[in-house]
Amino acid sequence: MDQANVIDTGFRPRPLQREVNDQLKRFSVLICHRRFGKTVNAVNLLNDGAMRCSLPAPRFAYIAPLRKQAKAVAWDYAKQYAAPVPGVEFNEGDLRIDYPNGGRVSLYGGNDPDSLRGIYLDGVVFDEVAQMPHRVWTEVIRPALSDRKGWALFIGTPQGKNALYEVWDHAKRDPDWCAIMLRASETGIIDPKELAAVKREMDPDEYEQEFECSFTAAIKGAYFGQLMADAHRDGRITNVPYDPIIPVHTAWDLGMSDSTAIWFVQAKPGGSFAVVDYYEASGEGLDHYVKVLDDKPYKYGTHIAPHDIRVRELGTGKSRLEVARSLGIRFDIAPNIPIQDGINGIRSILPRCWFDETRCAVGIDSLTHYRRAFNEQMGAFSPRPVHDWTSHAVDAFRYFAVGFKERRTGNNTQTKCVEE
Template identity: 70%
Template sequence: MTNELYTPRKHQAEIEGSLARFSVLVCHRRFGKTVLSVNRLIKAARSTKRSDWRGAYIAPLYRQAKTVVWDELKRYCGQGSDECTVKFNETELRADFENGARIRLFGANNPDSLRGMYLDGVVFDEVAQMPHRVWTEVIRPALSDRNGWAMFIGTPRGKNALYEIWEKAKADPDWFTALYRASETGIIHPDELAASGREMSPEEYEQEFECSFTAAIRGAYFGQLLADADRDGRVTTIRHDPTMPVHTAWDLGMSDSTSIWFAQAKPGGTYAIIDYYEASGEGLDHYARVLDQKGYKYGTHIAPHDIRVRELGTGKSRLEVARSLGIRFDIAPNIPIQDGINAVRTILSQCWFDQKRCAPGIEALRHYRRSFNDRTANFSTRPIHDWTSHAADGFRYFAVGFRQPDTGRRPSKTSNDYNPFGRKHGRP
């Protein structure tokens, strides 16, 4: 079924003729990927023979879905025309079609709101700004019994969920992948690209218009320090030392994610970050079981200061609940967030990370960044609160809250000569 309101461009038409059940599109800014994907959902909803067909459009944040996609969905459904039979629910951001099909908009910042549903088709927009587990843990199972399809669209922002899905998809013949650079599509006039190149940093231009996964992340707090760790071989395979205690640092979410870093303090002032865990919508009893299952010999557990707050439902603080589960927390000092970020910067050069077990946490640290204030044309003094925040906050509590057992000192800048593998330099 055609949509008279939508005429695909050359590259959009090429894509529509090549899409598979699972497709990944890496496209430059102003390519038209949102229009393309909205119309794919509309076409599927109108042509389905299922009276209970369900489609979803998932943006990083719910407000982004409302701001960027909702008006486009209504427009291409024909809102306001005499022929339009689609009903729009403004409260739920939902389009109900005459044949019983539905399309609804969601935000990936609340993964639990997506659980328990079934889906026939789903679009992930700006995948680089989402946690990868939204796909693997929540949406992929929702497609299984319906043989549903998924389409991932976005512009790179470093090596994150979009990069991971892109790399896996390229190696899978059942997936469709396509990458469109502004220098190749001709959609944006060369003069405009040249002007953008003069006004943007080279890294920004390469990322936004040439779809580079390796360009620097704008406003990242720890990006260069983690690049240094990669270069120095400090993101590698770390062997857990069973003779030494494992310390944990937590960011405790209420309705969203909780993150836990697992670290061993080594002689010479270095730290082996051996593990990372994150989950959403679970109680403290779940995390107590995780600690037991890991089988480590534990030392200090560090929690944020708000763990003392009593919950209305139980009248108990999470500190008290944790004690009843056998977890005795030390409380990180309540200092300004910028001071905590500076503390992380100070100790990152002393840290070695297990590249596999800590992968989600490392990527979050790599992409943790300041927001850009369009009004003042400057970076904000505050970080963006998104999928990176929980891992970054947990590591910040480690940086400000951990005291070395032998000295009582918190982490501080020291020599980086010590290698936690037992050698002075190099990998094991």
């Protein structure tokens, strides 16, 4: 742009905002702590796009969960930084800014996706994506960007695993996307003394969610939410390669009419665990799972099963323990102890576990979301866990936690599974 045509809008991006903007791709997800300035930065990206876009009649949009949220959060900022542009016009009723080149920035609410159908866009910002239905993006906005190859930026703070998590997870795996997470403990934007004061005054889960960008800490009643959040922060949910020198131990939850879950774990020298794989399926016989093990490249150690594997089935008169043995797998039996003791067992080993984030994705989600039910009327949690999609993976991991024992000899750690 010719220097004579440069317009000073008054926006002065922080160094970290400028650094973030330099990294953005066509599709980007920015997860950042409260008070980072993500909305101000995003509004200026939209205004700049509307002024610079070379296509005819450029269209840009800011989408919040509700239209009134868009107005309360972003409208004043949008007007403030657009006001210095000669010839700009503001439409208060439509929450729209029209630029002299034909460019336009409009503010919308994502609570009514169908109202957004039929528009075209050159750029869009989704703010607080966690509070929106995912289909706003997949069914409505993504097609609106296609013919003009527009860009999209998702910004927000985690609120459990929902639409924001879905796009974040996708962005991490897709090289054409950009995924950036900025925690308050890392950016230095908030004074350390102020941050410490906030941490003392807030509920720990709320603090982890709002300032440390945890997708898991805010899950009400989660047994392992904080431990899994710690694993994420410590970098223990990452790429975990299989070490062919060390045996892989498996731990199973054997379903009859529902799912069977299997964890694949290597016990490392020094007492840590490399959780290299996870598998789950339903409606299959033991022969299917034996083939799954055979098809993997692992050298196996101990196979751990729940105590009810000894129960004989009415149809055959044989136990699944006997059937497994006939198929070449000899199981050790995890002790039959109360569920709460098993949950405590998981808590005791999770700080020593490293999870492969790709192969163990379903199992990681299960450990993160395994929870007690909360009775809103009584204001209390149930004493027992909810039985849902998370149960099979957690039960299998529980059998590993209580069934796998370590023996220390000198400076070396040996492992074995103790049968009940």
